[in-house]
Amino acid sequence: MPKDSGIGASSKRREDVRFLTGAGNYTDDINVHGQAYVHFLRSDIAHGRIKSIDTSAAETMPGVVKVFTGKDFEGVGGMPCGWEVTDKHGAPMQEPPHPILAQGKVRHVGDPIAAVVADSLEQARDAAEAIELDIEELPAVLDMKAAAQEGATLVHDDLKNNICYDWQLGEADDAKVNEVFANAAHVTTLDLVNNRLVANPMEPRVAVAEYNRGTEDYTLYTTSQNPHVIRLLMCAFVLGLPEHKVRVVAPDVGGGFGTKIFHYAEEAFCTFAAKACGRPVKWTASRSEAFMSDAQGRDHVSTIELALDADNNFIGLRTNTYANLGAYLSTFSSSVPTWLHGTLMAGNYKTPVIQVNVKAMFTNTVPVDAYRGAGRPEATFQLERVVDKAARELGVDPIALRRQNFITQFPYDTPVALTYDTGDYNGTMDKLEVAADLAGFAARRTESEAKGKLRGLGINCYIEACGIAPSNIVGMLGARAGLYDAATVRVNATGSISVMVGAHSHGQGHETAFPQVVADMIGIDESMVEIVHGDTSKIPFGMGTYGSRSLAVCGSAMVKATEKVIEKAKKIAAHLLEASEADIELKDGQFSVAGTDKSVAWGDVTLTAYVPHNYPLEVEPGLEETAFYDPANFTFPAGAYACEVEVDPETGQVTIEKFTAADDFGNIINPMIVDGQVHGGIGQGIGQALLENCAYDENGQLLSASFMDYAMPRADDVPFYEVDHSSQTPCTHNPLGVKGCGEAGAIGSPPAVVNAVLDALNSGGKSVDHIDMPVSPSRVWAAMNS
Amino acid sequence: MYSFEFEKPSTIADAVAALGAEDAQALGGGQTLIPTLKQRLAAPSALISLSGIAEMKGVCVNDDGSVSVGGATTHATVASEAAGSYPALAALAGQIGDPAVRNRGTIGGSIANNDPAACYPAGVLGSGATIITNTREIAADDFFEGMFSTALDEGEIITSVRFPVPQAASYQKFLQPASRFALVGVYLARFADGVRVAVTGASEDGVFRWTEAEQALTKEFRPDALMDLRINPANMIGDLHGSKDYRAHLVGVMTKRAVQACV
Numbered sequence A: 001m002p003k004d005s006g007i008g009a010s011s012k013r014r015e016d017v018r019f020l021t022g023a024g025n026y027t028d029d030i031n032v033h034g035q036a037y038v039h040f041l042r043s044d045i046a047h048g049r050i051k052s053i054d055t056s057a058a059e060t061m062p063g064v065v066k067v068f069t070g071k072d073f074e075g076v077g078g079m080p081c082g083w084e085v086t087d088k089h090g091a092p093m094q095e096p097p098h099p100i101l102a103q104g105k106v107r108h109v110g111d112p113i114a115a116v117v118a119d120s121l122e123q124a125r126d127a128a129e130a131i132e133l134d135i136e137e138l139p140a141v142l143d144m145k146a147a148a149q150e151g152a153t154l155v156h157d158d159l160k161n162n163i164c165y166d167w168q169l170g171e172a173d174d175a176k177v178n179e180v181f182a183n184a185a186h187v188t189t190l191d192l193v194n195n196r197l198v199a200n201p202m203e204p205r206v207a208v209a210e211y212n213r214g215t216e217d218y219t220l221y222t223t224s225q226n227p228h229v230i231r232l233l234m235c236a237f238v239l240g241l242p243e244h245k246v247r248v249v250a251p252d253v254g255g256g257f258g259t260k261i262f263h264y265a266e267e268a269f270c271t272f273a274a275k276a277c278g279r280p281v282k283w284t285a286s287r288s289e290a291f292m293s294d295a296q297g298r299d300h301v302s303t304i305e306l307a308l309d310a311d312n313n314f315i316g317l318r319t320n321t322y323a324n325l326g327a328y329l330s331t332f333s334s335s336v337p338t339w340l341h342g343t344l345m346a347g348n349y350k351t352p353v354i355q356v357n358v359k360a361m362f363t364n365t366v367p368v369d370a371y372r373g374a375g376r377p378e379a380t381f382q383l384e385r386v387v388d389k390a391a392r393e394l395g396v397d398p399i400a401l402r403r404q405n406f407i408t409q410f411p412y413d414t415p416v417a418l419t420y421d422t423g424d425y426n427g428t429m430d431k432l433e434v435a436a437d438l439a440g441f442a443a444r445r446t447e448s449e450a451k452g453k454l455r456g457l458g459i460n461c462y463i464e465a466c467g468i469a470p471s472n473i474v475g476m477l478g479a480r481a482g483l484y485d486a487a488t489v490r491v492n493a494t495g496s497i498s499v500m501v502g503a504h505s506h507g508q509g510h511e512t513a514f515p516q517v518v519a520d521m522i523g524i525d526e527s528m529v530e531i532v533h534g535d536t537s538k539i540p541f542g543m544g545t546y547g548s549r550s551l552a553v554c555g556s557a558m559v560k561a562t563e564k565v566i567e568k569a570k571k572i573a574a575h576l577l578e579a580s581e582a583d584i585e586l587k588d589g590q591f592s593v594a595g596t597d598k599s600v601a602w603g604d605v606t607l608t609a610y611v612p613h614n615y616p617l618e619v620e621p622g623l624e625e626t627a628f629y630d631p632a633n634f635t636f637p638a639g640a641y642a643c644e645v646e647v648d649p650e651t652g653q654v655t656i657e658k659f660t661a662a663d664d665f666g667n668i669i670n671p672m673i674v675d676g677q678v679h680g681g682i683g684q685g686i687g688q689a690l691l692e693n694c695a696y697d698e699n700g701q702l703l704s705a706s707f708m709d710y711a712m713p714r715a716d717d718v719p720f721y722e723v724d725h726s727s728q729t730p731c732t733h734n735p736l737g738v739k740g741c742g743e744a745g746a747i748g749s750p751p752a753v754v755n756a757v758l759d760a761l762n763s764g765g766k767s768v769d770h771i772d773m774p775v776s777p778s779r780v781w782a783a784m785n786s
Numbered sequence B: 001m002y003s004f005e006f007e008k009p010s011t012i013a014d015a016v017a018a019l020g021a022e023d024a025q026a027l028g029g030g031q032t033l034i035p036t037l038k039q040r041l042a043a044p045s046a047l048i049s050l051s052g053i054a055e056m057k058g059v060c061v062n063d064d065g066s067v068s069v070g071g072a073t074t075h076a077t078v079a080s081e082a083a084g085s086y087p088a089l090a091a092l093a094g095q096i097g098d099p100a101v102r103n104r105g106t107i108g109g110s111i112a113n114n115d116p117a118a119c120y121p122a123g124v125l126g127s128g129a130t131i132i133t134n135t136r137e138i139a140a141d142d143f144f145e146g147m148f149s150t151a152l153d154e155g156e157i158i159t160s161v162r163f164p165v166p167q168a169a170s171y172q173k174f175l176q177p178a179s180r181f182a183l184v185g186v187y188l189a190r191f192a193d194g195v196r197v198a199v200t201g202a203s204e205d206g207v208f209r210w211t212e213a214e215q216a217l218t219k220e221f222r223p224d225a226l227m228d229l230r231i232n233p234a235n236m237i238g239d240l241h242g243s244k245d246y247r248a249h250l251v252g253v254m255t256k257r258a259v260q261a262c263v
């Protein structure tokens, strides 16, 4: 029987009422009395040396408050990078400065050069057109392999080359790796591209900042997934402000997908300018600006080699990847192609020898950083494509080949630095085979063929590391932050509860799922619990939401804090019931004395905590507890996906006919929300696989700079999904046994789609090894006719 | 956008007069022009809305059986009102953009703009329609002069378009995945005296007639009649969404499908 409330219930998302009825409060809805507007003059060339900027005409234009250029920011810091990667020779990564407004050079189309603050946005735009720029155009650095060559044009003149780091993970002894490959019965090699993506949350980025001359306090309203992180970075590294004088608020946020994790120049600019102008300053990105200033995702070029023995056991894996970082280091960009990517190369398989090589490159493109999945989709795509290719080359069943190589003993130490605590990959695959009706595939293929279509089946397995992360471990790996989280459970006198959390909900449904947990622990109605998030003046210092961490990390802190609350409440109840604390039981919101019919209700105890007349003297009044939680390990969601496509052989058009996901997320708090997260993730994965393509021309101009050319998936591009979460191996080290579900769909689906297309083409007698994403009709047709 | 004056006349004569002002520009549904203004890519002194002119709106069947569509008629109106009199044209209108676009965008705006990937230019050229302006009548064959270029003079208004109704017709649109304009669209119309085939989306010169296919199909109206015909890829558009070769290939496939839809 499905539960109707508490843990395991598909409670309806309470926040959706306000989102769907237009009652949300997004950053752009916030207008501060007397605010001015900023317009950024952005570079329209990819690479150039700034010879002069003349703002004199602009300054005299109607409505102009002040015009800023890079010069105004010489006294403050640049945008910081939160993770120092050490390269394979032990040297720290090359870390070029990232000014708020360009200094000396422009390095990508969209790089902000100057900013005009004016009474109205149109006046700011008018004045920006009057700024005279003299910029000497330089050759644009775009191709990563060429950029790595000796003598290549430098994106940053002060660096020794365009390589941020040359990093390695796994087996360091090349000879040993070579030997494994030399002795292999079969080696499968694949060159592939993980296409660059634009996250495109529905709400573009916005910042509104105000400065109070009287109190010297700043408030920044911003579209962020982690307001405390923004405050820390901006105060400590960029503007040099005392944290206690700065409040950062991230109200309702209309989607993030990673791209709203990062601290952006526009946020720091507005905060700085609010004081400099003596007026609140507001910036709202246009969609065009979002395309050229939101950190983009993926963009890897890789070669992967898989060695198998004569019995088809995986014996070695080697990858060589070029990862595009764009023109500057965005906040977490350096960690994505390394610790969030290389560590995942074992996948679900017990390959004993693995070597991962990554060169991270500076190019004259928009910075690249974490995007839903962040490094894990790139790892999964390589691995699952090469496994699929190996199965085809060897003429073996792709599921059987995977099953044969699955890790089956847990905990399992991978050769790439992780310890998987638990999992059941065969069990999950069993669920997939049933849920996807794989037995019926042959009949469905025959039906498609009768219509003149080619039908293909693509299988994919994935493992991901979520719940980032044990602070001591990530600290050793170069993180410049801890990755714990925090929650304060504040019980009100009448028994209702506000939970202040460090996690930030921007579509995930925390406002519904988190209260389910607290209400369940106490045995009260969910409606009595509400979470508060997104305001540094209200919430404890937590690290925010990304990497499918909210429930696993912040939820654990919330459980710990709730446990403390319950412990204290039991003391009060014991006093009221004149019993020993050890005998007090809490069930359905009633404290009772074990073995008796004496009880006192939750509300009576909470009222007593705040009206402590009849009260234990040794206990403090009030009922509010905070807990910080630092995880002991990552969590390891895993799954198996099946995609069925039809290909129109005349046009190359691919349609997704059936998509089935079997995931192991451990315990599940709200199955409906989990379904929704998986649906959305698969939608984005299908978008990457079939449609989305952030492309630059040879001059570094963005070709896909609007929705006219950047294809987002729409409802009719995706099928109805079949999702099965009944394979559950609870996480062994967090109190809820949860693993995280936010990114799985985006990680697991792209290889399934591409594998399916290739299966379809090969079934039609076309011998095609690989097609790069997006697998557009044009590319499919070209592959079929080459 | 830059600021501009706005006028909404109720007669063609008043609109023509208003368009006489320097840098004044006609506004149809605004589905192309307004985004252009928002990006500050155009700076008209005044926008003269045509949407208040009753005589430029609606679909009617003339005595000779031809169908006239007012220049300010929205795509949604054509999709519903021409469904009986000219179903293939109604179907074309019903495939443009999304409901919001179809309820604003107009036939006059679409063909005056002559986007190389737009649908109406194929329907107008494929039907051999006549474009009627405030000053003259222009045959479709003389109207479209290449990408974003037409025979219209400055300030000239398309007041209506007159379509001869073919025995059978079909518009086959292969979607550009991002914009959902035509990556390649083929409008085929079969008349008693011959077949017309107009292709949009494919050529660097904008909409064009595929005369080899017309001749072959006029001789023999079967999909197989196209078997040996190939479009030269040299003039095709090659971009992010499809190579020149691919577009040339799609012209053949879409034409064949249009024939299949008509037989």
Ligand SMILES: Cc1cc2nc3c(=O)[nH]c(=O)nc-3n(C[C@H](O)[C@H](O)[C@H](O)COP(=O)(O)OP(=O)(O)OC[C@H]3O[C@@H](n4cnc5c(N)ncnc54)[C@H](O)[C@@H]3O)c2cc1C
Pocket: B025, B026, B027, B028, B029, B030, B031, B032, B033, B034, B050, B071, B072, B095, B096, B097, B098, B101, B104, B105, B106, B107, B108, B109, B110, B112, B113, B115, B117, B118, B119, B120, B156, B157, B158, B159, B179, B180, B181, B182
């Ligand atoms: C999201 C989206 C999707 C779209 N998808 C498609 C699609 O799939 N297929 C397609 O064909 N189109 C598509 N369009 C374009 C749409 O059909 C527009 O309506 C059309 O291109 C312009 O018509 P309009 O009435 O909006 O003209 P406007 O934008 O108002 O004007 C366009 C130009 O025509 C001029 N003009 C307007 N009316 C007249 C007239 N009567 N006489 C002379 N000049 C005139 C204007 O001065 C201007 O130069 C799409 C547009 C959008 C925004």
